[in-house]
Amino acid sequence: MEKKVSRKLEIRNTRLEIRDTGSEIRDTRSEIRDTRSEIRDVKPSFVFRISNLVFLISDVCGLMSIALYNGRLMEQDAEHLDTKMVRTRVSPSGHREHASSIYMTSSFMFDNAEQARAAFAREIDSYIYTRYANPNVSEFVEKMCLLEGAEAGVAVASGMSAVFSAMAALLNSGDHILAARSVFGSTHQLLTNVFPRWGISHTYGDLHNTAAWEELVQPNTRLCVVESPSNPALDLIDLAWLGRFCRQREIILLVDNVFATPILQTPLHLGAHLVMHSVTKFVDGQGRGIGGILVGEKHLIDEVANFTRHTGPSLSPFNAWMFSKSLETLPLRIERHCDNAERVAEFLFDHPQVKTVKYPHHPSHPQYELAKKQMCRGGALVTFEITGGLDQGRRFLDSMKMMSLTPNLGDSRTTVTHPASTTHSSLSEEARHAVGITPGLIRISVGLEHVDDIIADLKHALEGSIEG
Numbered sequence: 001m002e003k004k005v006s007r008k009l010e011i012r013n014t015r016l017e018i019r020d021t022g023s024e025i026r027d028t029r030s031e032i033r034d035t036r037s038e039i040r041d042v043k044p045s046f047v048f049r050i051s052n053l054v055f056l057i058s059d060v061c062g063l064m065s066i067a068l069y070n071g072r073l074m075e076q077d078a079e080h081l082d083t084k085m086v087r088t089r090v091s092p093s094g095h096r097e098h099a100s101s102i103y104m105t106s107s108f109m110f111d112n113a114e115q116a117r118a119a120f121a122r123e124i125d126s127y128i129y130t131r132y133a134n135p136n137v138s139e140f141v142e143k144m145c146l147l148e149g150a151e152a153g154v155a156v157a158s159g160m161s162a163v164f165s166a167m168a169a170l171l172n173s174g175d176h177i178l179a180a181r182s183v184f185g186s187t188h189q190l191l192t193n194v195f196p197r198w199g200i201s202h203t204y205g206d207l208h209n210t211a212a213w214e215e216l217v218q219p220n221t222r223l224c225v226v227e228s229p230s231n232p233a234l235d236l237i238d239l240a241w242l243g244r245f246c247r248q249r250e251i252i253l254l255v256d257n258v259f260a261t262p263i264l265q266t267p268l269h270l271g272a273h274l275v276m277h278s279v280t281k282f283v284d285g286q287g288r289g290i291g292g293i294l295v296g297e298k299h300l301i302d303e304v305a306n307f308t309r310h311t312g313p314s315l316s317p318f319n320a321w322m323f324s325k326s327l328e329t330l331p332l333r334i335e336r337h338c339d340n341a342e343r344v345a346e347f348l349f350d351h352p353q354v355k356t357v358k359y360p361h362h363p364s365h366p367q368y369e370l371a372k373k374q375m376c377r378g379g380a381l382v383t384f385e386i387t388g389g390l391d392q393g394r395r396f397l398d399s400m401k402m403m404s405l406t407p408n409l410g411d412s413r414t415t416v417t418h419p420a421s422t423t424h425s426s427l428s429e430e431a432r433h434a435v436g437i438t439p440g441l442i443r444i445s446v447g448l449e450h451v452d453d454i455i456a457d458l459k460h461a462l463e464g465s466i467e468g
């Protein structure tokens with residue numbers, strides 16, 4: 001399993017070569033940017049010598065060149081995405097700090113009036129104001145683009161603000177959205193309560209009946225939004241098929257890739273135009289902060305970035321710094337999440353109190369072949385249905401000793417939810433049924449604890465859930 005993850009990373013890495021060698025963690029100092037572009041054009045073996053030269057010059061010229069050496073060479077030398085996740089960073093300040101500094105500043109200074117004018121006119125690439133851009137946010141966006149294989153990205157304050165900003169920036173009154181029926185609850189709220197007020201309509205498509213989707217497309221369908229795997233039912237959609245479907249009809253395909261993460265699945269390589277993440281989940285991975293990102297084709301991201309620049313759902317530099325740091329360990333964490341989730345799924349399959357188990361990479365999953373094709377491992381989410389329905393489900397939750405009863409997922413701690421009585425309680429039973437949420441369904445986001453301890457707690461809670 002370990003091999004699979006790294007093989008996939010290498011493939012994606014090759015595809016990203018051009019973008020990566022030209023990568024720009026923006027620097028306001030034009031001298032540095034110019035030198036970077038000279039170096040970018042030479043062959044790798046020569047680059048190293050030139051970089052050494054730059055380092056020598058830095059002794060003479062001072063800290064600015066040291067910043068160039070450290071910031072740029074680290075990116076160019078790395079062949080593997082894992083390394084890039086650890087090494088990509090904004091250039092150090094004069095203090096030569098090893099970890100990236102946190103740029104907790106609302107605005108940036110100009111040397112003179114002409115520079116200020118040129119910056120606002122976008123004639124020079126310069127930080128101006130943190131609502132527009134910030135070095136920590138740029139570092140984070142750059143790394144997420146590398147992982148997803150995206151041309152560009154925009155980071156925002158939450159996963160929902162990424163979905164909202166994409167739709168609000170790209171759609172006009174009179175447009176229509178084609179959405180998978182099983183989308184995240186707040187996305188459902190946007191579609192049913194917010195956008196209709198602005199004349200934007202939607203139609204839901206069933207993930208199990210994509211043959212019918214052709215008839216759901218309207219002349220004004222401009223955007224399609226799906227999650228794969230879906231929350232919480234873990235249903236999939238064939239993203240390569242959907243990519244072709246949307247491109248043939250000039251529909252923008254937006255994929256919520258929260259459950260799979262870019263380590264397991266990269267929808268842009270399968271035809272999606274845009275990918276969103278609630279970075280609150282696996283990207284942070286430790287349940288500390290809320291954030292979101294949208295990555296994808298540059299011409300679309302530019303429109304969304306212009307929208308967020310003026311409407312203001314900016315990501316805080318501190319959160320961006322924290323999420324960027326977390327990306328250093330994302331590949332490792334996802335491997336361990338998957339190892340543990342596979343063991344948990346196997347345990348549940350054999351338990352007499354468990355009626356059904358769903359895990360994308362288990363042969364019993366109805367879309368197992370598709371899961372193998374488009375996800376390199378099965379992820380951290382496992383769902384199961386307890387034999388005694390709602391009441392036994394509640395007793396199970398009350399019997400847990402270690403696992404956390406909390407709605408978040410993607411945390412290093414194993415978290416458990418009962419969707420029918422919590423996150424999806426506002427839906428009618430019929431609507432829940434349509435998206436695979438049965439009364440006894442329990443969702444586990446398998447964490448990074450020792451798997452034997454997770455299984456011991458599951459065993460204990462399942463025994464405790466038996467009535468009398």
Ligand SMILES: Cc1ncc(COP(=O)(O)O)c(C=O)c1O
Nearest residue numbers: 158159160184231258278280291
């Ligand atoms: C699949 C999915 N998409 C989107 C979101 C929304 O993200 P956020 O809570 O960061 O706004 C969530 C949050 O749980 C989610 O699970």
